[in-house]
Amino acid sequence: MLRLIGQRLGLGLLTLVAASVLIFAGTEVLPGDLASAILQNTATPESLAELRQELGLNRPAAVRYFDWASHAVVGEFGRSLASHREVVVEIAPRLRNTLFLASYAAIVAVPLAVGLGLMAAIWQGGVYDRAVNFATLLTISVPEYLVGYILIKYFSVRLGWFPSLANVTPDTPLLSRIWLTFLPMLTLVLVVIAHMMRMTRASVLQIMSSPYIEMAFLKGLPKWRVVIRHAFPNAVAPIISVVALDLAYLIVGVVVVEVVFVYPGLGQLMVDAVSKHDVPVVQACGLIFAAAFILLNMAADVLAILSNPRLRHPR
Amino acid sequence: MNGRRMGEEVLEVAGLRVVARGVGTVLVDDVGFALRRGEVVGLIGESGAGKSTVGLAILGYTRPGCAIEGGRILFQGRDIRAMTPPERRALRGASIAYIAQSAAASFNPAMTLFEQISEIPVRHRLMTPAAAKVEAIRLFSELELPDPERFGDRYPHQVSGGQLQRAMAAMAMAAKPDILVFDEPTTALDVTTQVEVLAAFRNLIREHGTAAVYITHDLAVVAQIADHIMVLRHGRTVEHGTADQILREPREPYTRHLVAERLAPHRYRADIVGGEPPLLELQDVVASYHTLPRVIDGVTLDVRRGDTVAVVGESGSGKSTLARVITGLLPREAGAIRFRGETLPPRLRERSRDQLRRVQMIYQMPDVALNSCQTLYEIIGRPVRFYFGRPRAQVRARVRELLALMDLPADFIDRTPPELSGGQKQRVGIARALAAEPDLIICDEVTSALDQLVGEEILGLLRRLQDELGVAYLFITHDLGTVKRIANKVAVMLKGRLVAAGDTARVFAPPLHPYTELLLASVPEMRRDWLDEALVGRQRTVAAVRNAQIELAQ
Structure with missing residues (x-):
């Protein structure tokens, strides 16, 4: 039974990773990137290129994903573009x-x-x-x-x-x-x-x-x-x-x-x-929603396994 | 007992009529009998005879959609039909208790045995939970269940089938009822387990002087336990008399037919002589499941053209697994399987179409083995197209031919399985196997889901087909009666190994392997003193089997 539960937990984790990739990819295909969102109307080709260099947006998507994901794991989602506050501070009371x-x-x-x-x-x-x-x-x-x-x-x-x-x-x-x-x-x-x-x-x-x-x-x-x-x-x-x-x-x-x-x-x-094209906040919210969804379903699976007397009381 | 007078009438059923509402089918009509304390009435008949319906009606219960429409059911003079629902509920379990066919299905999987057994006396406010527990432990030891103190803490899936059936008897006896209704309580058990459970039931009835209604389709079983026997057919009484009269001098033709079929003398089929090489050769075959190692353990067996080789053993002995290994559904681990001299690949996928065609199967449950949405043309025509690639018109002609061979009407070709009876469905299963024109047909318990007389017809058909077509059968069964009648060779399986194999007459003649002896001695016979004799010889045989098993393991 423990193996079954372990399998479920592992699968849940895998789903969460897949969801984070999707969320990242989703914000990636939105028109305009972080740099153009920050600079908005003041953007010139030079300032855009400079900011991209500064934010590391020129790096390949996979590298940026791992950078984002590794920070997300420890609860760092960066700063909100709209309010310039930490995303975590923005999100926590909500x-x-x-x-x-x-x-x-x-x-x-x-x-x-x-x-x-x-x-x-x-x-x-x-x-x-x-x-x-x-x-x-x-x-x-x-x-x-x-x-x-x-x-x-x-x-x-x-x-x-x-x-x-x-x-x-x-x-x-x-x-x-x-x-x-x-x-x-x-x-x-x-x-x-x-x-x-x-x-x-x-x-x-x-x-x-x-x-x-x-x-x-x-x-x-x-x-x-x-x-x-x-x-x-x-x-x-x-x-x-x-x-x-x-x-x-x-x-x-x-x-x-x-x-x-x-x-x-x-x-x-x-x-x-x-x-507002506030990409870091959107990503963080998306990840929280995905985590809630996956966590609850995982808990349901584990409870369903526990509710089976044949698994709870092996021969 | 204890102030209860023996011989006093506890139940009188008269003119009982039960119908299925809506369709209006009469399930039971004008059935009546009386039951005295300490007496056992056996209800006997084939499926659909209304036996269970009568048994349930005694508790004032009908299955959903059915209703008791007429007659009286007097329990100690009070008509159960006239009672209010709470009065009827007070009777169920407490005064009239029921023992179902399948204990595995009738115990709640989510509750311990104690919880379920003490529920009757506690809920009917006859005992405190503590007293009910003491009583349950007493019943467990009376029924010779292992570790009676703690047996009840287990869940149903944690005990064996025979133990569970006895636990159900303990549950029925928990509130010391006046009447026990046994509904085919040993049918789902292995033949060797059946003897023990049957003896436990009989002791229980005798010790407590309880009246009982014993429902079964097996005359030999009812002969051991009943004082009176009532034969039912199509919901009506065929004959009702003392057990001796029904068994020795049946009056009605139907009863005579039932008794004669059970007593039919068996001639062992002579072995087929001939020097031709075997059709199927198994050599030291070993196979395992993921969770169970060596379910088949070193099996060596030959089947020749025209042979009927019976594989017998209890459930879990590996009989059906052997069939799966031969067909390639379960790849063998070691050993060789040769067919017509050439080695068969272990896996189904690796076998050629011709190799697949030559080995076919017929299954135990025709209900689930046939697709209920397809017509017989599709079901039987599929192998004709698959193996021979014939054009449409020829396929249809071939299906008609096969239906005729099965004695099924030609216009059945466009019907679907739900429109057929159990015996007819099994004939379709046979036709589908024959459509591939195989050399070998594996028959997996093909008669055990059928009634005795219908099963006989199917066996007769299989024999006729063998004479006409020369096909060989590997016949998996737990019914030794069938084996004796149709098999020229037999292989006895115990825990994945063959303990005896060879010509039927030789295997079933002394000197017997102890396990063969135990199997043979466990088949109920019509003699009324059979159970006592069987119990006497049993202990020695069981010990011998255990020794033989230890030897095998070494």
Whole structure:
């Protein structure tokens, strides 16, 4: 089993390297290079050549990649072209905000989705099952910015319970942070819940046709116990991988929600950086997103291996 | 026992009718019997006879999509059909317990055996978890499971098939039920394991005076354990009587047919004489899997034209691996395989088309061995095109010819496998193998997924084809009855080695190799005292096999 886990970790690392190459190559093919981005309108052929020489842009792409990657490994991404501050200083508070919102949404969404999914499996085909399927399908089908605006309209404009802008600063205390980010969190939850809930329901129901489930019924156990104690532990592997995908989405795909609620997260920073040709920031954000995605999926793979009793308890 | 009166009626089933909803097929119609404490009723019949449906109905349970539509199921005078769902649940496991065919599939892979066994008494609030554990350990030692104190801490995949089947009996007995329903509980086991498990079940029933319903397709098994036997066919009762009456003086033609088939005297096939060189020669063949070394360990074997060579042994002995090595699916590590005098390359890829054509296979499960989306024309026509490159019209004519040879109607040519019965599908499998016009066909347990009578027909067909075409068979099986009837040569495998090989009459006549003796002595016979006799002789044979194995290893 350890070998299997080791393989997964190694593969994850390899994927991360491949992603970093892609990110580097992506910024490489953008029109204009770092030198022209810095000099912008003041560029003359001579000053460009001089700056390129100074920045080492004349070296082959492979050499520059290794230079960039070896610095990235130790957390050095250089300076932002727009603000001239260290990229790390620029990114750190934004990353903290993004991770906070993602964890907040995950803590609410995962147990809720799994719980709803289990109940849908227990009352399969009933009114509850259909209602919850319909409702979650609806929330996933509506674009997230619309969900956000609808929530703002009701909860902050009409009822005035929550603020419409998630204006947090580094020194906002935790409780008010939770209150300020309630609506963006709810928007994210509504977007990801259907996926996890339907996967829970489907994988539990698939297990429900196993002979050992029939045996559990023949032992006189009530249905809720059969679903939760006998079916669910055997159904977790596919659920874990869907949860990981959704968690990754919560970190990587929240730009729209950040814009709607004017939340200072990483997604917004990246969008700004792209429009300003701020290449070091774009590269750093890209790498963080890739790392989050790969890390979460790797964790899901490892958990799925651990959830298999045959691997956990060898003969 | 313990205040329970023997002989008191615990179950009465009358006019039971179970239907599949939607399609409206009647699965069980007008079945009835009574069961007294300490008594065992055997339900016997082929697959589709409704045996399991009756067994499950006793627990007030039907498979999804089915429903009990009529009749009474009285447990100690109370009709299970009239109970509320919670009342029925209270009965299941606690008063009426079920033992399924495949313990490997019926134990939850994610829970320990203790957790699953104590679940019945604890959840029905009959025992505390601690008391349930003590009881489980007591049952483990009663069923002679190894290390009873800690046996229950294991997960199902950590114990052997025979142990798991006994653990399932422990689970069923955990709450001391009044009725046990055994549903083909030894069918999935090896013949040598079956004896032990069968004896364990019988002791359990006798010790506790529990009433039992024993479902099986094997008359010889039910003869050892049942007081009454009920024969079912197409969901209806054919005959119902005491075990002695059914076994000795069956009245109905169908029952007579079943009994006669089981008692059929076997003539060993005479060996074929002739000086021609062997078709297939195996010499000291060794093969391994990545994780398992020497699954095939020094096997030497000859097959001549027209031979039927049976390879017998328990599961895990390497029988099917041998087939994979001969066909080249698993490359051999050492040794030589010669076919018609020329050495076959170890790997499938390295063999010529003609070498591939001459060795074909028929599989155990026709359901999965045939592509269910293709028509019989495509399935059988593919080897005709692949090996002979014939034009379309000729391929069609050839497929028709093969269907006729299999006694299948010509208009089946455009049907797909799901439209056929199990026996018909196996005939298609045979036709596909014959389409290549092979010299040797490897038959891997080709009758074990089929009912007794259907299996007989397939064996008859194979024999006829051999007479007509002179094809040789390598017949892999665990069923010694089949071996005796069709094979002129037999090879007995134990842990990857051949312990005995030669003419069937010689291998199966004294002096026997201890393992051959154990195998032969483990095949249930119709005599009602067979199990007792088998158990007496068994200990000596098992010890002899162990010694023989140690010798082999040295």
